[in-house]
Structure formats: C-alpha cells, structure tokens
Amino acid sequence: MRPQPRRLAALYFYGYSAEMWLSAAYYRSAGFKPNDAIDRDTRHRRMVQARQLRLASGEFLMNGDPHPLIGWARFLEWQRSASGELAVPDAQRLREAINRAIAIYNYWRPELRYKVVDITEPQLNVVRVAATWFKDNHEKLVEA
Amino acid sequence: MPVIRGQAEVSVITAEQRKQVAEQLAMELAGKSIPDGPIIFEIPLDSQGRIDVLVMWEAWKPFSSTDRSNMIIEAYKASNLKIAQALGVTYQEAVEQQVLPYAVLPMIRQGEVNEEDVKKAMLAEGGILLKSGKIDLRFPTMLLAEQAHKRLTDALPKGYWSIVQTVGYIQ
Secondary structure, X not given: OOOOOOHHHHHHHHHHHHHHHHHHHHHHHOOOOOOOOOOHHHHHXXXXXXXXXXXXXXXXXXXXXXXXXXXXXXXXXXXXXXXXOOOHHHXXXXXXXXXXXXXXXXXXXXXXXXXXXXXXXXXXXHHHHHHHHHHHXXXXXXXX | OOOOOOOOOOOOOOHHHHHHHHHHXXXXXXXXXXXXXXXXXXXXXXXXXXXXXXXXXXXXXXXXXXXXXXXHXXXXXXXXXXXXXXXXXXXXXXXXXXXXXXXXXXXXXXXXXXXXXXXXXXXXXXOEEOOOOOEXXXXXXXHHHHHHHHHHHHHOOOOOEEEEEOOOOOO
C-alpha cells in the first residue's frame, strides 16, 4: 500500500498495528493470558484508570482520544513499573516505546487520518519505521 | 490591565483521614455497612479466577487514583481473592467516565407497588440516592445488572424492571 495512492491506507494500518501491539503488551503485563477474552467493559475500566493516573508533570497518562496510542505506551510503562523496579534495558525499551508511539501519533491521530487526504513518503516512512520497531520489540515489552 | 493570579488547590489528606477511610472500607468488606459507605463491585475476570474490584464512594474525592487503588488492595489483603485491578471512583466520576454503563430502572405504574418499597429495594442493591430523590442503580457489567434485575423482580413481583445500557461514543 505504500506506493501512491494508498499511502494513507498504509498509515492507517501501521498505526493500528502499533496500537494492537502496545495494548496487547499492556494486557499481557497486567496478567492476562493470550487467549483470555477482554470485553469492552474490561478494556474501558483499564482506560478509565489510565485516564485517572498522572505523570510527574501533572498530565494524565492517557488522554480522552478514542485511540490513545501514547497513553497505552505510558500505561504499559506504569504497569511494568508497578510490579517492581525495572532493569535498565527494560526501562529504556519502554521509554523508546513511548517515543515511537509519539512519532506514529503525530501522523495517525484521528483528526489527521480522517481529514488529511494524503501524506508524503518521508512522513509515511517515519510511521513505518516506528511501527516496524513495535513489530520487532513487542514481545520484549511484556514482563517476562 | 489586571494581574490575575491563580491559586493552587491542594487537598491535604491527614493520616487520620486516611485511616478512617481505610477502616470504613474494611468494615464494608466485613459486611458491616455504614451510612454513605462504599459500593463495592467484584467483577469476575478471567480463567485464572482473578477479579476486578471497583469501589464507588464519595469519600474518595480528595484521594489520588493511586491512593484509592492501594487502599482497596490493602483492604483485600486478608482475602484469598486475586485482584487484577482495583479502581476507586466517586459517583460523578463513575457517571462521567461510564464505568457503570448498565442501569436498572423501575418501570412501575402509579399505585402498582409502594414507591418506598421500590426505593428501599434499589438502595439495598447499591443504588445511589440523588438530590432529586430518585435512585440511580448502576452496574459495571451486564451480568451484574441481570443478577440485580432478577433479585428485584423476585422481591417486587408486581413491578416491571428494565436494564438500560449507556452507549459511549463510537471509536
């Protein structure tokens, strides 16, 4: 889909893939097994909690957007930290996940992906590289 | 031009206040209900027997989310229950954030059932008395709402009860 005129569709799927990898990493770290059903109510309660928790800056971990990619990355970091002190490589990887989520969200957030009619190859490349990072690292984001 | 200086609103929670809230929560869990006490929902979660605990209580207001969760986990420490998530909300937060999307409503014609009996039954199921005098009875899952619905139908067989789901925005 990357060649014209499907770059926007490619962006859409890259972003969604990252959201799935991130939220799955959160649920696995929160003790859910791979085949546990996670219904809408269960997911919603997690998002409510993430929207109550604050960063040191006072900002909420997760904002009210419907697909809060950065919020999932921060919530994952919070969940992993809640279980005990993180090893340096894990802490660095989780921080990197937040940075990659920010990179994707710059172009993928709902008000852009539903309103912008096209994006450039370099912009898509930023999202592709970040999404590929999640593909390569999502298992390492989960608590062992 | 005027200088408008905002003042930070910092709520200071005393150790005494914290202790009192923790004790009230423990009492409620032990089955000793207090007036205006917490409403506690234990939600079965997964194949591992874990539960989500959702505590709705006005006393949470000054406490941070982390404080609320820690106090709930502490109160459950003596039990054998495996808690996946401990979440504390006030009534207003519960409504605004839609954590209790399933409401059980009485659909009773005038004179069919004593209104006070209906209110009492709803309060016993965890209903919240609103300023208007009405009772708001809400649940975090359809299953819990259905179970309450059945108990209410059994207790007041002449009445008719309905379950209404609040639907959030489409994502």
